[in-house]
Amino acid sequence: MTTGSDEQRPSTREAISARVRSLAIEAGARPSDHGFGRMFPALATPSRGIGEGPRTLKDLARLAAAMAATAEGPDGRPPRRRGEGDADIPAAYAFLVEFVLNDLVWERRPVEEAGVAGATGCAPIGTFSSLFNRRSGCLDLESVYDAPRDPAAVRRMLLGEVWRNPLGEPALPPKKSPRNDLPRHPRALDPARDRVPRMSDARNDRSLPLSQLHVAFLKAHNALVATGRSFEAARRALRQRYQWMVLFDLLPKIADPAVVEAVMSEGPLLWRQDRPGDIFIPVEFWAAAFAIAPSLARPSYDYNRHLRDTEAAALSTRAALGPSGSGPDGLPANLVIAWEGFLPLEAEAPQRARRLDTTLAGAPDTVEAAALRHLSRGYRLGLPSGQAVAQHLGLKPLRDDTLLAALPEAQRVAALPFCEATPLWFYILAEAGDPAGPAGKHLGPVGSRIVAEALWTLARHSDASILAPGELRDFDRFTLSDLVLLAAEEDG
Template identity: 65%
Template sequence: MLRESIGERVRALALEAGARPSDQGFCRMFPALAGEAHLLPSGPRTLRDLSLLAATMVEPEAPPPRPRVKSPGDSDLPAAYTYLVEFVRNDLVWERRSQDEAALGPAAYGPLGSLSGLLNRRSGGLDLDSVYDAPRDPAAVRRMLLGPTSPRSGASASADARAEGRNGARNEDARTDLPRHPRSRDPARDRTPRMSDTRNDANLILSQLHVAFLKAHNALIAAGLSFEAARRALRRRYQWMVLEDLLPKICDPQVVDEVLATGPRLWRAQKPGEISMPVEFFAAAFVLAPSMTRPSYDYNARFRAVEHAALATRAVLGAGGRGPDTLPGERVIAWDAFLPLRAEAPQRARLLDTQIAGAPESAAALATRHLTRGFRLGLPSGQAVARHLGLRPLRDDTLLATLPDHQRVAALPFCEATPLWFYILAEAGDPNGPAGRHLGPVGSRIVAESLWNLVRHSDASILAPREMADFERFSLADLVLLAGEEDAT
């Protein structure tokens, strides 16, 4: 009863701050492909084969690539875009499990009969719900609340901090953490961020990106805008960033140019305020961060070649009430290691393909979760979608040729009907196609049309008729630089 009461209060505060949960939930981009002929076969054998396939998605162990030297498997994309993809996905979708799905339990061997019970706690648009469902600063209510960092643990403090305070990099004198609850014996509240959805605090890079959005809002307030005007301005810049900065970096340029010029040709949302989230997008085509994530990062000047798992926020704060109260000052990110903010090239995201870097157990569990999730949602096979789009599908030898040697045996059961997520990654990694540089034709079409629709039906949409932008461009680097202005005040 107490937990439900707290949940209702959190939802009320989120609505007051501007979040608008979607009543529409989820939909199918390709409803004509919902029949059994277009799906993976039901039954325990498919689940077993998916588990075996997931185990092969673990990138074989090798000497870890040097973060700032381009190595085999690295793309040309700055590493920060891995976390922008993850941020956008979290901002668009916060799914509440339906009672129907929960009732199926582990013994269910087939997909959900309907999506009607799935609810999206987000508005479904690119409205920065994940940013604005957090508290404002009580000392200046137009500003978003930020958290302080804990004192540095070492004595080698200030020279490199001053040097890194430029160009959007670290500034340990600023409030550079998410606002956090105090220590608690309840693990669910112990130093967790003060916002209803804590997924953006899973690792330090994503958490610091969320902080950058909070700071960017405050920088717009410092420029003289009201809270509503600053929120509108940041939302519109965010939408531009997604369409004009992120989309061309992860999708086929021809598909992007077509969609931005003429709009979607396959899927258009119904009416403003009635948008649903396509499951093909959120559960398959836009699940890109696992493939893009590096095994290690140069996080800042003090922490170089740090394994990705060691950047988990909980690993830094400590469990059971141990560790610092907030993010330690030396753990503030140096954005110039992730974005081209200086002359030195930043580290890069990994190529898009069917391999996931990291600890084998964690990578396999992540792959299993996404493969079985797509199966349970009744996503059509990659080949079914390709045929629906009028494309020649990858199948049999042409599919196997896109995969590394160690995956081909496990992929054999899926040569004719491939899980959509795996198919999209295989298509992106095709050495005779995109070769990992961006998504292929199926993935590009789903992502570009989905994001166009979601922007078009967002609050203060930059795609709305007669809407004029008050800025020329706004990239991820511009966000970090705008956040840096907040540090300078």
């Protein structure tokens, strides 16, 4: 999973805009929109990092290869039967993490990561002035509302119809309406244009579960409109429910409960932004602490009654749509998700996400590529080491034997060069998986503090924030299950 960045081919208009921005920066201008910054600026020195130069890059490549060597594949066990590598978190929350990160961060010109293993003279960037976040950096559901409304009912968001041939095959699942797909452009020979969603950011269409989660948000907005709300009132209501879901449903599942309770009761201690205009996305959050979807992802899923124990890689939307210019007009009707397999919506327990640790699921080459992307991004952004952050927080860091003890044996040799200064993303996963610590149940103290403070601050400065003093809301709680149930009202 690659989240928070976009690698699609830019349009001519976007290319021209990027050139104009580049020229403006060269002339001394600075972007007025929200961008990126450091949660711990005092640690932005080479002595607090993991080292620089070709040797460090080669060591990062070896570490990524070691993560591939421990890659977890399907084991033939029915996904809904609990296994050793499962966490207590329902499987859908892995996709919610990915959705939230995509909603917060859309870096159109991601940090260059190609050729890291063999690069020479490659140094971390010294400034973030060339990085642009096209999102507000707040929990405003921009990824949902940056899309067309239904022209037949402008208060509603536009949905797409699932595909069935003239004979009605494949059949719709029970209790599902035809409108259970993203609105799509027509077939085209150009893969970059072929049946892509009618929204500016198509990252949430990369996998079927993530795409169906995005559909659930669209349908939830329409269900709120169906209660008599205007477009603006429905958007406000859904944004507030989303903020509640992130802070009080998702966050307690992935972070240390004690840290979450402290941040919710006392507010942030380390990263407090009091003025809305000062809000930015901390790179320690974006590129490390909240980049945990690859660790939570399962090797296989029971997607619905047609796709049982299906490898995660086979659940790509492109595979479902088929080759460019041919195949169905949209998502085939038999590929609508069965949410009861991902969330506790029925008596049988749902599939669970993987526990948090340095073992990722998937084919070894896919895992190595994903690990190298994350490790490379942290290097290029000049992130501090995990030990430096832990010491800054007044915590006893994992290092040497305690770090190695938290890792699978097959990763320990490759981790030796980083025993004293570990890449922050890898350190946070190791800390979460530490058998003497959280043992994969949730993030450890460093990861929990970064994620909890960042999400609290970003929510506080979101539109109609539920954390604003005196802010009223028309609900008591709203979980991911509640979102799916609300969206299901549109199928009635």
